[in-house]
Amino acid sequence: MSAISMKVNGKAVCGTVEPRTLLVEFLRENLGLTGTHVGCDTSQCGACVVHVNGKAIKSCTALAVACDGAEVTTVEGLAKNGKLHPMQEAFREHHGLQCGFCTPGMLMAAVDLVKRKGKKLDEATIRHELEGNICRCTGYHNIVKAIQAGAENM
Amino acid sequence: MSDTGIGARVKRKEDHRFITGKGQYTDDINLKDQTYAYFVRSPYAHATIKSIKIPKWKPEDGVVGVFTGDHVAEDKIGGLICGWMIHSKDGSPMKAGPHPILAQGKVRYVGDHVAVVVAESKEQAKAAAARINVSYGELPHVVDAAKAAKSAAQIHDVAPNNTVFEWSLGDKTATDAAFSRAHHVTKLDIVNNRLIPNAMEPRAAIGSWDAGNDHYTLYTTSQNPHVARLVISAFHGLAPEHKLRVIAPDVGGGFGSKIFIYAEEVVCVWASKRIGGRPIKWTAERTESFLADAHGRDHVTHAELAMDAQGRILGLKCHTIAGMGAYLSTFASCVPTYLYATLLSGQYAIPAIYAEVDAVYTNTAPVDAYRGAGRPEATYVVERIVETAAREMKIDPAEFRRRNFVKSFPHQTPVIMTYDAGDYDASLEKALEIADYRGFAQRKAAAAKKGKLRGIGFANYIEACGIAPSAAVGSLGAGVGLWESAEVRVNPVGTVEILTGSHSHGQGHETTFAQLVSDRLGVDINTVSIVHGDTDKVQFGMGTYGSRSGAVGMTAIAKALDKVEAKAKKVAAHVMEAAEGDIEFKNGTFSVKGTDKKMAFGEVALAAYVAHKFPTSEIEPGLKESAFHDPTNFTFPAGCHICEVEIDRDTGVTEIVNWTAVDDFGTVINPMIVEGQVHGGITQGVGQALTEGCVYDPDSGQLITGSYMDYCMPRASDVPSFKLDFTETKCPSNPLGMKGCGEAGAIAAPAAVMNAVTDALGVRDLPMPASPHTVWKALHATKMAAE
Ligand code: FES
Numbered sequence: 031m032s033a034i035s036m037k038v039n040g041k042a043v044c045g046t047v048e049p050r051t052l053l054v055e056f057l058r059e060n061l062g063l064t065g066t067h068v069g070c071d072t073s074q075c076g077a078c079v080v081h082v083n084g085k086a087i088k089s090c091t092a093l094a095v096a097c098d099g100a101e102v103t104t105v106e107g108l109a110k111n112g113k114l115h116p117m118q119e120a121f122r123e124h125h126g127l128q129c130g131f132c133t134p135g136m137l138m139a140a141v142d143l144v145k146r147k148g149k150k151l152d153e154a155t156i157r158h159e160l161e162g163n164i165c166r167c168t169g170y171h172n173i174v175k176a177i178q179a180g181a182e183n184m
Numbered sequence: 185m186s187d188t189g190i191g192a193r194v195k196r197k198e199d200h201r202f203i204t205g206k207g208q209y210t211d212d213i214n215l216k217d218q219t220y221a222y223f224v225r226s227p228y229a230h231a232t233i234k235s236i237k238i239p240k241w242k243p244e245d246g247v248v249g250v251f252t253g254d255h256v257a258e259d260k261i262g263g264l265i266c267g268w269m270i271h272s273k274d275g276s277p278m279k280a281g282p283h284p285i286l287a288q289g290k291v292r293y294v295g296d297h298v299a300v301v302v303a304e305s306k307e308q309a310k311a312a313a314a315r316i317n318v319s320y321g322e323l324p325h326v327v328d329a330a331k332a333a334k335s336a337a338q339i340h341d342v343a344p345n346n347t348v349f350e351w352s353l354g355d356k357t358a359t360d361a362a363f364s365r366a367h368h369v370t371k372l373d374i375v376n377n378r379l380i381p382n383a384m385e386p387r388a389a390i391g392s393w394d395a396g397n398d399h400y401t402l403y404t405t406s407q408n409p410h411v412a413r414l415v416i417s418a419f420h421g422l423a424p425e426h427k428l429r430v431i432a433p434d435v436g437g438g439f440g441s442k443i444f445i446y447a448e449e450v451v452c453v454w455a456s457k458r459i460g461g462r463p464i465k466w467t468a469e470r471t472e473s474f475l476a477d478a479h480g481r482d483h484v485t486h487a488e489l490a491m492d493a494q495g496r497i498l499g500l501k502c503h504t505i506a507g508m509g510a511y512l513s514t515f516a517s518c519v520p521t522y523l524y525a526t527l528l529s530g531q532y533a534i535p536a537i538y539a540e541v542d543a544v545y546t547n548t549a550p551v552d553a554y555r556g557a558g559r560p561e562a563t564y565v566v567e568r569i570v571e572t573a574a575r576e577m578k579i580d581p582a583e584f585r586r587r588n589f590v591k592s593f594p595h596q597t598p599v600i601m602t603y604d605a606g607d608y609d610a611s612l613e614k615a616l617e618i619a620d621y622r623g624f625a626q627r628k629a630a631a632a633k634k635g636k637l638r639g640i641g642f643a644n645y646i647e648a649c650g651i652a653p654s655a656a657v658g659s660l661g662a663g664v665g666l667w668e669s670a671e672v673r674v675n676p677v678g679t680v681e682i683l684t685g686s687h688s689h690g691q692g693h694e695t696t697f698a699q700l701v702s703d704r705l706g707v708d709i710n711t712v713s714i715v716h717g718d719t720d721k722v723q724f725g726m727g728t729y730g731s732r733s734g735a736v737g738m739t740a741i742a743k744a745l746d747k748v749e750a751k752a753k754k755v756a757a758h759v760m761e762a763a764e765g766d767i768e769f770k771n772g773t774f775s776v777k778g779t780d781k782k783m784a785f786g787e788v789a790l791a792a793y794v795a796h797k798f799p800t801s802e803i804e805p806g807l808k809e810s811a812f813h814d815p816t817n818f819t820f821p822a823g824c825h826i827c828e829v830e831i832d833r834d835t836g837v838t839e840i841v842n843w844t845a846v847d848d849f850g851t852v853i854n855p856m857i858v859e860g861q862v863h864g865g866i867t868q869g870v871g872q873a874l875t876e877g878c879v880y881d882p883d884s885g886q887l888i889t890g891s892y893m894d895y896c897m898p899r900a901s902d903v904p905s906f907k908l909d910f911t912e913t914k915c916p917s918n919p920l921g922m923k924g925c926g927e928a929g930a931i932a933a934p935a936a937v938m939n940a941v942t943d944a945l946g947v948r949d950l951p952m953p954a955s956p957h958t959v960w961k962a963l964h965a966t967k968m969a970a971e
C-alpha cells in the first residue's frame with residue numbers, strides 16, 4: 031500500500047492505495063466522487079475522462095500512484111461557486127444527454143477540446159475529436175450542437 | 185400551448201444532477217458492510233461440469249462465501265423463466281429448457297454462470313474466482329442459428345433438433361393462391377445480424393437481506409423493477425412480494441437489455457441471506473456485458489413477394505430461423521413471433537401473408553428484445569424486398585411504395601394487426617421534398633466526378649407500440665397483463681407527486697410527465713415531481729419498453745388527473761358554496777360559473793386536507809387518486825426515412841451524407857426529447873447496418889467480438905447531423921393521441937442504409953454490417969465480373 035496525496039477539484043486529499051489501484055477507483059471508492067463513470071475495460075468509452083494537471087485523460091487507464099501530487103478535476107469540479115460551467119449549460123440547453131451515463135466524460139473531453147482547439151469548432155472537428163467517447167443514447171447529434179455552443183460561451 | 189405544457193420544448197428537469205455528476209446509478213450506491221461478487225463463467229460453449237474444486241481459503245484471501253448450483257438446488261431457488269408461451273403449428277407448447285441461476289451439471293454458452301465468489305473486495309473476489317477449478321467435459325456445440333436444427337449438439341433434452349418451436353402466422357392457402365396469380369415474384373435471402381445492446385452503464389446489482397425483519401432489498405439496473413420483484417417472488421421463490429423491495433435508481437440506458445431478469449441479480453439477493461445478511465454488490469465488467477447481456481436480432485430469412493403487372497403487391501411469404509441463444513430469456517419467445525410477423529404487412533395493403541418462424545437454441549448468449557424487438561427485423565424484410573421488387577420491375581421505389589400504401593383506416597392486415605390511423609403518403613411526400621429526391625441524379629453525377637459512388641435508400645417503416653391490450657396479449661401467450669398504473673398525490677400546499685409504474689432510463693419522464701401535469705392542472709412544472717423505480721413507493725407497474733410509457737403510462741396519469749379534478753371540484757363547490765355543476769376549472773383556477781368567485785388549485789388542495797368545509801361523510805378528506813390504464817389497441821407510429829450515402833471505391837468506406845426522417849408519432853409532448861429519441865435510434869440502426877455485428881467462432885464457440893476493440897460501436901464520426909420533421913395523425917386509442925417514438929429510428933435505419941448502399945453499388949444484397957471490407961469485396965466482385 032502507498033500513501034498518496036493530490037488536489038482534487040481544488041481540495042487537498044490523501045489516501046492509501048494498492049499499487050494496482052486505478053485513478054478512477056481512487057476517485058469513486060476512496061473519495062466518493064461517483065460522477066466519474068466506468069463504461070468499459072479496454073479504455074475506449076470515455077465515460078471516465080477527468081483532467082489531470084490540465085489535460086484530459088481516461089482515469090480507468092491511469093494508476094492512482096502515478097497521479098500522486100497531481101491536480102485533478104472531475105465533473106463535480108466543473109461548476110464554480112454554484113454556477114454551472116458553460117459546457118454544462120450547453121449540454122442542458124441542447125439536450126446533449128439522455129441517460130446521462132456518458133455525460134461526465136463527454137463534458138470533460140469537450141472542455142479539454144476547447145482548450146486545445148479554441149472556441150470556434152466546426153462539426154467535423156468535434157465529431158473527429160469525440161473518437162474516444164461513446165454515447166449509446168443521443169446519436170451524437172445534440173452532443174455536437176452542445177459542444178459547439180458551449181465552446182463559444184467558454 | 186403554455187411554455188411548459190404539451191408540445192413545449194421544455195429543458196429536462198433531470199439534467200442538473202447528471203451534468204453535475206450527482207446521478208445515482210446502482211454502482212454509485214454502497215451499503216454498510218457490503219461485500220462483492222464475482223462470477224465464475226464457462227469458458228466452453230457446451231460442456232458438462234464434472235467437478236468444481238474450491239481451494240481452502242486463507243484469511244487474507246478475503247473470501248466470504250462460494251456458491252454453486254448445488255446451493256441453489258438446496259435452497260430450492262427456481263430457475264429463470266420465459267414469460268410468453270408460444271405454441272408450434274402442431275399445437276405443441278414451446279420447448280423451454282431449464283435455466284438455473286447457477287449452472288447445474290451443464291454449461292451451454294461461453295459466459296454461462298457457473299459459480300459465484302463473494303469476498304471483502306472486488307479484487308479479492310476476482311482473484312479467488314480465478315483459483316476455483318472447474319473441470320469440464322466438452323460437448324459438441326453450434327453457434328449458427330441456420331445450422332442448429334441439424335447439428336450434433338443437443339443443447340436441451342426437452343428440445344430435439346434444438347428446436348424451441350415451429351410457429352406460423354397467416355393464411356398459407358390464400359398466400360399460395362396469390363403467388364400463383366403473380367406477374368412477377370421477387371425472392372430475397374436476408375440475414376438480420378446479431379447485435380449486442382451495450383447500454384453505456386453496465387448491469388449492476390446490490391442484494392441484501394435484513395435478518396431482523398426477514399426482508400430483502402435489491403438495487404438493480406432494471407427497466408421494470410416491479411416485474412423483477414414479481415418474478416423473483418413467484419418463480420424464483422425467494423420471498424413473497426411484500427418481503428422484497430426492488431429499486432431501480434438512475435439507469436444508464438437499457439434499449440431492452442435491462443427488461444429481463446438475469447441470474448446475477450437473483451444470485452446477489454439470494455446469497456446475501458447465505459452470508460448472514462451482508463449486502464452483496466456486483467457490477468459487470470464490459471467483457472461480461474458482451475458475454476452475458478441478452479443479445480438482439482439473429483434472424484435468417486427467406487422472403488418472397490408477389491406482384492401483379494402494375495407492381496401491386498399480391499402476397500408475401502417468408503420463412504425465418506430465429507436464434508434464441510442457449511436459454512429462453514424473459515420475453516425471448518414473443519420477439520420473433522408476435523412482435524415480428526404481425527408487422528410483415530409494413531405500410532402496405534397486402535392481401536395475403538404467410539410467415540413461418542423456427543426458433544432454435546444455439547450455444548450463445550440468450551437473445552431477447554433489443555430496441556425495436558422484432559419490428560426492426562420485420563421492417564428490414566419488408567423494406568429490403570419492396571426495394572428489390574421495385575428495382576426488378578423498373579418502377580421508381582417511391583412510386584412503388586405509393587402504389588401499395590394502405591390508404592384508408594382502420595385497416596385490417598392479414599397478420600392480426602388493425603392499423604387505426606396514419607397517412608403514409610404524407611410522410612413520404614414530405615421526406616422526398618426535404619431530401620430533395622428530384623436532385624438526386626445530379627448529386628450522383630457530381631459524386632461520380634469525385635470518384636465516389638452515391639446511393640439513396642428508403643425505409644417506410646411501421647411499428648406497433650404501446651404494448652398492449654392485456655386480454656389480447658394474454659390470448660397470444662403472454663404471462664402478464666400490459667397495463668400501466670399511476671398515482672397522483674396532491675400535497676396540501678398544492679405541489680404534486682406522480683408515482684408511475686413506467687421507468688425512465690434516458691427517456692426524460694421527469695420532464696414529459698410533469699409537462700402533462702402542468703398542462704392539465706395549470707400548475708408550475710417545478711412544483712411537480714415524478715417518482716418511479718421503487719416497489720416500496722409505487723403500487724405496481726409494468727415498466728418501460730416497447731415505446732409504451734407515453735401511450736400507456738401517461739394515459740394512466742391522465743386518468744388519475746381526471747379523478748383529481750373531479751374530486752377537487754366537489755371540494756371547491758362546498759368551499760365556495762356553489763353547485764358542483766357550476767364549478768369550472770381552467771389554467772389552475774376553480775371558478776363558479778357566472779360569478780367572480782374563484783380558488784387557486786393550491787387553495788383547493790389545502791381545503792381538501794384541512795377538511796373544514798365539507799361533509800367528510802360524503803367526501804373523504806385528502807386529494808390523491810390512482811388509475812390503472814389498459815390500452816384498447818396497439819399504437820402504430822410510422823414514417824419515412826431516407827438515407828443517402830457516398831462510397832469510396834478505393835477504401836470501401838461508406839459515408840452517410842444525408843439523412844431525412846419524417847415520423848408520425850401522433851401527439852408529441854416534447855419535440856426536443858422526441859427528436860433526441862429519433863437521433864439515438866437512427867444511430868443504433870446505422871450501427872447495425874455499417875459497424876456492429878456479434879461474431880461467435882464456429883469452431884471454438886468463443887465470442888470473437890467481446891470488447892470495444894472488436895465490436896464496433898458507432899462513433900460521432902460515423903453519423904451526420906440528421907434532418908427531422910413530423911407529420912401527425914392522432915392515435916384514436918388513447919385520449920392524448922400519442923403513438924410512441926423510442927424505437928422508430930432503430931427500426932427504420934438498417935433498411936434505409938442498406939437500400940442506399942446496394943443502390944450505390946448496384947448489387948442486390950449485402951450482409952450487414954456493410955463494413956469497408958464487405959463493401960470493398962462487393963466492389964471488386966462486380967468489377968471482376970465485369971472484366
Ligand atoms: S472506462 Fe471506458 S475508457 Fe475509461
Ligand code: FES
Pocket residue numbers: 126127128129130131132133164165166167168384436437690
Ligand atoms: S446519454 Fe446515455 S450513453 Fe450518452
